[in-house]
Structures are given as structure tokens and as C-alpha cells.
Amino acid sequence: MNRLPVAERREQLIEAALAVASRDGIDAATVRAVAAEAGVSLGVVHYCFQDKDELLRAMAHAITSANLERSLGELPPEADDPESVIEGVIDALWAGIRDSRGPQLLSYELTTSSLRHAELNQVAIEQYRGQWAAAEQVLDLVERSAHVSWSVPRGTLARTVVAVIDGFSLAWLVDGDSEAARAGLQGFGRFLATVAVPSSLEADAAATLA
Amino acid sequence: MNRLPVAERREQLIEAALAVASRDGIDAATVRAVAAEAGVSLGVVHYCFQDKDELLRAMAHAITSANLERSLGELPPEADDPESVIEGVIDALWAGIRDSRGPQLLSYELTTSSLRHAELNQVAIEQYRGQWAAAEQVLDLVERSAHVSWSVPRGTLARTVVAVIDGFSLAWLVDGDSEAARAGLQGFGRFLATVAVPSSLEADAAATLA
DNA sequence: GGTTGTCTTGGTCGGTTGTCCAAGTCAAGT
DNA sequence: ACTTGACTTGGACAACCGACCAAGACAACC
Structure with a gap:
């Protein structure tokens, strides 16, 4: 995986979450599914976001x-x-x-x-x-x-x-x-x-x- | 637990599901939570309903x-x-x-x-x-x-x-x-x-x- | 009183989830 | 070249989920 500064990685993950949740519903937007959609490994999500909730909040703000x-x-x-x-x-x-x-x-x-x-x-x-x-x-x-x-x-x-x-x-x-x-x-x-x-x-x- | 014919037990479980889901949201209406709300043990739910989805459908019909x-x-x-x-x-x-x-x-x-x-x-x-x-x-x-x-x-x-x-x-x-x-x-x-x-x-x- | 069939129990199973971490990798600065 | 710090990896963990089952308890009927 390409290395990215955390800010850009966050944006990428937010878009991935948006894609997954729009396609398969909010319940399908698990940490794993988002990581897979973004093509990064599991730990990256928790490196960029403290919580899953923080990711969801960011996604909500984006939409x-x-x-x-x-x-x-x-x-x-x-x-x-x-x-x-x-x-x-x-x-x-x-x-x-x-x-x-x-x-x-x-x-x-x-x-x-x-x-x-x-x-x-x-x-x-x-x-x-x-x-x-x-x-x-x-x-x-x-x-x-x-x-x-x-x-x-x-x-x-x-x-x-x-x-x-x-x-x-x-x-x-x-x-x-x-x-x-x-x-x-x-x-x-x-x-x-x-x-x-x-x-x-x-x-x-x-x-x-x- | 009182013994009930399956039809009445179903009604009771539907009401329990309705109570849990209305109070805590649809995601909180797990099989366990519904069983606890109704005061019955876990297996009863699957004895009365084939699926969790069948229970949810019955609850939806009720509401x-x-x-x-x-x-x-x-x-x-x-x-x-x-x-x-x-x-x-x-x-x-x-x-x-x-x-x-x-x-x-x-x-x-x-x-x-x-x-x-x-x-x-x-x-x-x-x-x-x-x-x-x-x-x-x-x-x-x-x-x-x-x-x-x-x-x-x-x-x-x-x-x-x-x-x-x-x-x-x-x-x-x-x-x-x-x-x-x-x-x-x-x-x-x-x-x-x-x-x-x-x-x-x-x-x-x-x-x-x- | 014994038998049958309905209902109940409590536990187990595999799978998924969020969270966490030790180790590894890489780029930049000295 | 070497150190530092930012980023990544893959796995481990406990908790919870739906589903399932063997065994027990009970009421009704012969």
C-alpha cells in the first residue's frame, strides 16, 4: 500500500466508508469492510480514527x-x-x-x-x-x-x-x-x-x- | 416459566420485541434481548420462530x-x-x-x-x-x-x-x-x-x- | 399410572464485530 | 550512514451475535 499522510488517508477512508454504506447499508460499513474497500489493512482505520464512531461521524459530515x-x-x-x-x-x-x-x-x-x-x-x-x-x-x-x-x-x-x-x-x-x-x-x-x-x-x- | 401454547407465546414474544425495539432501537432487538424482555430462555424464541427475521417480520406486521x-x-x-x-x-x-x-x-x-x-x-x-x-x-x-x-x-x-x-x-x-x-x-x-x-x-x- | 407429545431449559457452536498491539517498513533529517 | 518518527501490517483478543441441540419438565390422555 502506498504511504500517505494521515490526513489524506482519513479522506480516503471516509470515501470508502461512504461507498460501502451507500451500496450495502450503514450496518455493512464495518471497520473491516471499509478497510477492504480502501485497500488498506485493518489497523490503518484505528490509526486514523480513534473510534469507529469517529469514522461514522466523519462520513456523516461528508454526506x-x-x-x-x-x-x-x-x-x-x-x-x-x-x-x-x-x-x-x-x-x-x-x-x-x-x-x-x-x-x-x-x-x-x-x-x-x-x-x-x-x-x-x-x-x-x-x-x-x-x-x-x-x-x-x-x-x-x-x-x-x-x-x-x-x-x-x-x-x-x-x-x-x-x-x-x-x-x-x-x-x-x-x-x-x-x-x-x-x-x-x-x-x-x-x-x-x-x-x-x-x-x-x-x-x-x-x-x-x- | 409458565407454559403457554406456541401461538400465545409468539404473541408475547412479538410484544417483547416491540417493547425492546421501541425503547432501544431495532439493532437492540436481538434474540437474547427479546427473550430476556419476555422472561423466557433463549431457545424459546427459536422454538416459536424459525428465524430472527421471522420474528422481526411479525413485529413489523404488528406495528x-x-x-x-x-x-x-x-x-x-x-x-x-x-x-x-x-x-x-x-x-x-x-x-x-x-x-x-x-x-x-x-x-x-x-x-x-x-x-x-x-x-x-x-x-x-x-x-x-x-x-x-x-x-x-x-x-x-x-x-x-x-x-x-x-x-x-x-x-x-x-x-x-x-x-x-x-x-x-x-x-x-x-x-x-x-x-x-x-x-x-x-x-x-x-x-x-x-x-x-x-x-x-x-x-x-x-x-x-x- | 404410564405414555405421549408439547413446551422449556441451559449450554455449545461457528462466525463476526470493535479494539488493540508488537513488530515491521519506509522516508526524511542530521 | 544512521537515527528518528510517521505509517503499515497481520494477527490476537474478548464480546456478542444467530443458530442449534440433547435433555428435562410438564400437562393431557389412555
Whole structure:
């Protein structure tokens, strides 16, 4: 095995853990399986991480960051009317989920594991704080792109967005009906449009001049 | 230990498994832990169940039935206007969830476990088929109580109801904010009211909204 | 009262897990 | 060249898991 500084070895092991857990589930992410996936021997894992839990926490942090980046990596849609903007954002978000079934399922496994095991206590709340913050940023993006304002508190709306996406994603993981999920999310998008009101004249003018 | 016919012993073990798994998580529901919880010795479990998986499947079936009964056990609300009827139903549903944190979390653990382990393959889909059917029955109940018809296909709406409840429940399990969950669900209830039209106008609305 | 068949017991077995460690290997600095 | 310290190896360990079994205990029936 190539020799690597511990920091890089850690990153490699985190990616290996992510690969194993996404493919075969969180329970399959044993120290041995991760070492095998990374092509290193068993002791290396405990040389780089104090605990198995420390490895899992690092893996959770990695997947949370990846999810966050993916959510915010959506391009601001071109359309002008709020309905089309929302539709475009939802389609992009849903495509991201549909194309990463393993990691998506792993996210739920991590959440439930975190709620049961004290050593992973912080994982779930960090996951959701990240998701709520990301949802708020997406809502901001829609506000600016579609020249609207939300008639509902931002935090409340963000929590709802995350909840709805979570719910439809979980159902899709169970029965694999992508079309039902897409349709349901688009239905929620039409509801979102009903709580978006046109921006004030000053804001509109400022946006136009800029 | 009292001697029991195998059928009753099975029921007792299922309840013991449910107790252990609700309290300490699905991973804690080992054969030994279940036997200890039931106060029987180790061999009894394998005398009553061929596999540990058979025990888990039986437990999943039990919790699914319990959830279904709980959802349908809600009294038809007294109010006449659709908004109040929906509000009452949602409050009752939410109260049922809020008062059973352990079993609720166990349901999600069962879903994710089912999606990973082939031996539990049917568990998740049965869970959700049951929930979707229950949601449809609740929607029927609201239709009759509030004298409205849904302007959206029943199945689609039921799937949305389950998804939203799932999403808010999961978030509540993570951060424990009961008030946010209740508020979010009531917000969804107000949306539901917008797709409920008075019974006489059913045909009209169906033609308008597709 | 003896027999039959159901239920229970307590232990054993092989396999897997997380953790740990002594020894070995290698690159860099003196 | 030699020392030092970072990194790797492969095995060992105790603990726990699901599964299994021979033997015992009990109730019901002939």
C-alpha cells in the first residue's frame, strides 16, 4: 500500500466508508469492510480514527456537505413567472435525489442511527440544520429569480420544504415510483406558488435597473 | 416459566420485541434481548420462530397494524366547515404520533432496514400500502364529515398526506419541536382545504384542476 | 399410572464485530 | 550512514451475535 499522510488517508477512508454504506447499508460499513474497500489493512482505520464512531461521524459530515453542495448547485432558472421558476428548481432537486438512491437511503439510516446511539447524537441535528439552511437559500434564490416574496415566514416554509421532499423521497425509496414522486413534488410546487406574492415596486424597480 | 401454547407465546414474544425495539432501537432487538424482555430462555424464541427475521417480520406486521388502527380510530369531528374538520383530524393524528416517539422512530428504522435486507423486503412496501390505504380512508371520512369532494385524485392526495406527515414527523424526531410540527401540519391542512370543493360542485372542479 | 407429545431449559457452536498491539517498513533529517 | 518518527501490517483478543441441540419438565390422555 502506498504511504500517505494521515490526513489524506482519513479522506480516503471516509470515501470508502461512504461507498460501502451507500451500496450495502450503514450496518455493512464495518471497520473491516471499509478497510477492504480502501485497500488498506485493518489497523490503518484505528490509526486514523480513534473510534469507529469517529469514522461514522466523519462520513456523516461528508454526506451532509455533499447534499448541501448538491442542493445549492442548482442553476438559477431562466423563466420569469414564479410557477416556472419553482417548477424548474423542484425538477432539478428531484433529479439530484433520483440519481443517488444509495446515498439518499443512507441519509435516513444515519438519521435514525443518530437518534438511537448517543455517540452519534449530533449527526441528525446537523443534517437537518444543514438542510433547513439550504432550503432557505433555495427559497431566497427563487425570490430573487421570480421577483416574489414569501407570505409565510422563511424558516417555517423551509421546514415545510424539507419535510415534503423527505416524505416523497422516502415513499419513492419504498415503491420506486419516480413519476408519483415527481408529480407530488410538482403539486407541492403549485402550492408554493400560492404563497409567493409579487415583490414591492421598489424591489422590482431595483431588480430591473440592476 | 409458565407454559403457554406456541401461538400465545409468539404473541408475547412479538410484544417483547416491540417493547425492546421501541425503547432501544431495532439493532437492540436481538434474540437474547427479546427473550430476556419476555422472561423466557433463549431457545424459546427459536422454538416459536424459525428465524430472527421471522420474528422481526411479525413485529413489523404488528406495528403496522397498530399504526393503522390508531390512524382510523380518530373520531369523526363535530364541526361542519371543511377547515375545522381537517384541523381536528390533523390534531388527532399528530397527537397520536407525538405520544409514541419510540414506535414512530422504530417505523422508520424498519423501513430503512427493509430496503437494505432482502429477508425483510416486503416489510416496507406493506407499511406504506397500509398507510396509503389508511390515508385514503381518512380522506373519505373528511369528505363525508365536511360535505366536500377532493378535486385531486384520491390516491395522489393520500400519497401526499403520508409524505407530509412522514416528513414533519421525522423532523420532529430530530429536533423535538412539537409546536413547529403541529404548525407545519396545520399549514398543510389549510392547503388541503383549498383542494376540497363543496360536494355539488365536484364535476366542475374536476374539470378545472387536473 | 404410564405414555405421549408439547413446551422449556441451559449450554455449545461457528462466525463476526470493535479494539488493540508488537513488530515491521519506509522516508526524511542530521 | 544512521537515527528518528510517521505509517503499515497481520494477527490476537474478548464480546456478542444467530443458530442449534440433547435433555428435562410438564400437562393431557389412555
